[in-house]
Amino acid sequence: MLETNLSEARLRWSRNPQQLNHWADIAVFAKSVDWSLRYQEIFKTNEVDFARLQLKTATERLQALDKGQAPWTDVPGPTVGGYVSRIDGSVQPFGLVIPQGWRPNSGRQWRLDFWFHGRGETLSELAFIADRMRNVGEFAPPDAFVLHLYGRYCNGSRFAGETDFWEAFKEVQRRYPIDENRLIVRGFSLGGASAWHFAVHHATRWAAAAPGAGFSETAEFLRVFQQEQLRPAVWEQKLWRLHDATANAVNVSMVPLIAYSGEEDRQIQAADAMRSALRAEGIELTHLIGPRTGHKYEAGAKAELNRRLDALAAAGRTRVPREVRMVTHSLRYPQMAWVTVDALTEHWEPGRVIAQLPDGDRLLRVESDGVEALTLEFGPGDAPFPVHQPVRVAFAGTDNTVILESTRPGTDRSWKASFHRKNGVWRTGPDLTAGLRKRHGLQGPIDDAFMDSFMMVLPTGTPLNTAAGNWVTSESARAIEHWRRHYRGDARQKSDKDVSEADIRDHNLVLWGDPSSNQLLAKLAPSLPIRWEKDRIVVGGQSFATDTHVPILVFPNPLNPTRYIVLNSGFTFRDYDYLNNARQTPKLPDWAIIDLRQQPNARTPGRISAAGFFDERWELR
Numbered sequence: 001m002l003e004t005n006l007s008e009a010r011l012r013w014s015r016n017p018q019q020l021n022h023w024a025d026i027a028v029f030a031k032s033v034d035w036s037l038r039y040q041e042i043f044k045t046n047e048v049d050f051a052r053l054q055l056k057t058a059t060e061r062l063q064a065l066d067k068g069q070a071p072w073t074d075v076p077g078p079t080v081g082g083y084v085s086r087i088d089g090s091v092q093p094f095g096l097v098i099p100q101g102w103r104p105n106s107g108r109q110w111r112l113d114f115w116f117h118g119r120g121e122t123l124s125e126l127a128f129i130a131d132r133m134r135n136v137g138e139f140a141p142p143d144a145f146v147l148h149l150y151g152r153y154c155n156g157s158r159f160a161g162e163t164d165f166w167e168a169f170k171e172v173q174r175r176y177p178i179d180e181n182r183l184i185v186r187g188f189s190l191g192g193a194s195a196w197h198f199a200v201h202h203a204t205r206w207a208a209a210a211p212g213a214g215f216s217e218t219a220e221f222l223r224v225f226q227q228e229q230l231r232p233a234v235w236e237q238k239l240w241r242l243h244d245a246t247a248n249a250v251n252v253s254m255v256p257l258i259a260y261s262g263e264e265d266r267q268i269q270a271a272d273a274m275r276s277a278l279r280a281e282g283i284e285l286t287h288l289i290g291p292r293t294g295h296k297y298e299a300g301a302k303a304e305l306n307r308r309l310d311a312l313a314a315a316g317r318t319r320v321p322r323e324v325r326m327v328t329h330s331l332r333y334p335q336m337a338w339v340t341v342d343a344l345t346e347h348w349e350p351g352r353v354i355a356q357l358p359d360g361d362r363l364l365r366v367e368s369d370g371v372e373a374l375t376l377e378f379g380p381g382d383a384p385f386p387v388h389q390p391v392r393v394a395f396a397g398t399d400n401t402v403i404l405e406s407t408r409p410g411t412d413r414s415w416k417a418s419f420h421r422k423n424g425v426w427r428t429g430p431d432l433t434a435g436l437r438k439r440h441g442l443q444g445p446i447d448d449a450f451m452d453s454f455m456m457v458l459p460t461g462t463p464l465n466t467a468a469g470n471w472v473t474s475e476s477a478r479a480i481e482h483w484r485r486h487y488r489g490d491a492r493q494k495s496d497k498d499v500s501e502a503d504i505r506d507h508n509l510v511l512w513g514d515p516s517s518n519q520l521l522a523k524l525a526p527s528l529p530i531r532w533e534k535d536r537i538v539v540g541g542q543s544f545a546t547d548t549h550v551p552i553l554v555f556p557n558p559l560n561p562t563r564y565i566v567l568n569s570g571f572t573f574r575d576y577d578y579l580n581n582a583r584q585t586p587k588l589p590d591w592a593i594i595d596l597r598q599q600p601n602a603r604t605p606g607r608i609s610a611a612g613f614f615d616e617r618w619e620l621r
Helices: 002-013 017-021 023-038 047-066 125-134 160-175 190-201 219-226 234-242 246-254 266-279 299-315 446-451 466-487 501-506 519-527 575-579
Strands: 077-084 091-098 110-116 144-149 178-188 208-212 259-262 287-290 323-328 339-344 351-356 364-369 371-378 392-396 401-405 415-422 425-428 454-458 492-495 508-511 530-532 536-539 542-545 549-557 560-567 591-595 607-612
Touching: 002 023, 002 047, 017 023, 023 047, 023 077, 023 091, 023 125, 047 125, 077 125, 077 160, 091 125, 091 160, 110 160, 110 190, 144 160, 144 178, 160 190, 160 446, 178 190, 178 299, 190 208, 190 246, 190 266, 208 299, 219 266, 234 246, 246 266, 246 323, 259 266, 259 299, 266 287, 287 299, 323 339, 339 351, 339 415, 351 371, 364 371, 392 415, 401 425, 446 508, 446 549, 446 560, 454 466, 466 549, 501 560, 508 519, 530 549, 536 549, 536 591, 542 591, 542 607
Parallel strands: 110 144, 110 178, 178 208, 208 259, 259 287, 364 392, 454 492, 454 508, 508 560
Antiparallel strands: 077 091, 091 144, 323 351, 339 371, 351 364, 371 415, 392 401, 415 425, 530 536, 536 542, 549 560, 549 591, 591 607
16 A cells, blocks of 8 residues: 555656655655565564554655655654665665754755664664664764665675765755765774775765774685685686775875774774785874774774764865875776876776875876876866966876976866876877777776666577576576665666667666577677677687577677676676675676586586686777
8 A cells, every 4th residue: 555655646746856856765664664574574573563663654754745744854863764776776775863953944064974884684674774763873973964874785885885875975965965075984894894995995085984893805804704715716806906995005095094993803804904005005094992892882992083083074174185196996986086097007907196286396296107097177266276377287207207288277266187198108188099998987897887777688589509598597587686685676677679779878788698589689799899609609719619608798888888788697796705795896807708517506607617807998808
């Protein structure tokens, strides 16, 4: 009945943006109860009462919104909201603590703290929402909003979990006057790992970061906590650099950061690993340690952490740092303050930049390594240059320094200029070389395609052979089911015959099957870097029999190069990796050939016969 009423209400509110914007605030309760019953996710006896209360709350909100009211958005204390995710169209919940001093239309801007929760094997929407309805959480500064991320369950805010952060943040910004210069990220345990991730990859967005425990990298953490001797493939080890905070440690120079650990907590290892990585960069970690304390906050250290974070929030972030020091291994994370890396020499190898504002010589100085193109940009009011002179940029090389003259700042004190290297020499302007290239948000690996809107495209034709056809049927069903379990949404699905121009425009397309069974794949196959013949699959100089092998791949869609296509894969970590979040890293690179003679298991979809990365032009190496 509630679902029916919600559907009818959504139609009624479709012409009223304010009401429709709050539809998800009700729909998250309906989904919470529906999924807990449909998928047998009631894990404790008191969760039956949670379900009753959430249905009651949803009904009350529905009735209030019919009157044009949304009181849950203005009452101080803990509340629950929702939004519709662009990834899969699912409704996703978030918790929010509204400060006691909040008054609508007060004209002031507010500090916002983000809180990342710890691991919970049974943290369904039902359990998350129940806690967020009544509990202000570990930290509730009296003069700040606190956004509690569900993060699409327990994934350390990686992939769709990271997208959840930005979508929930955008929804809170839409509703409340948030001060973008007073944002703080913090979390504990698994949430501490999330805080490390956001601290190093988006450092200049925050006034401060405060990771507690958690893990800061993969290999050493698993050796310590799982006594696991890892034997990663070359590509898997490279892909650890996508998330490992230790590999991106220099970025901590761009954000005030305070780590916390209990003295007797084994997860102090995360801070110890970061201390070593930071010392290699000439940086000393600020690390508060709770004496004689295990895996929790100690009262005295907690009070000191709050005192320091309050001081940092009051000061606010530095909007225009005089020096930017950064490293990135992927164009998924290209930006730090006023520097954006536009092209790397080679993905998964470090691309480093040091950029300094002019001093006495009036030269903006840039040093780089592993970077082929970049953009320097200052928004209105931020450009610290005279408006009557061109900006001069000095690119330091190993043998000499190239001084390039760029445009003047605008009269609004904004300035933007792009530069690229050609034949080892820096030049003014973007690289206009035609053809495909890896770029922001379109650089792989396979898992990257599931950070944005995607659609599973299922085959309706006859496969080239029975074994491959059976594998595709099984693995596509598994990908859809495990997306629901692990990322808490229903994957969009269409048959190959029904994909529209709008679908090609709006979604990354996950194509299952082969050119014989999937007519859209047949259309695209001639434009892909693999050659698919009746009896063999050819990749570079290698060939594989079609009756025993299936290709997996991510590549720009030839029909819409601003979107991906993926062949025959969901996200690439599997059941075994669910047991520890540090294992939830990409397990395959840009392409792979799967040998079907080894059955899929908890680690792989079959034996990996070959795999690798495309180069920066999306060509086979």
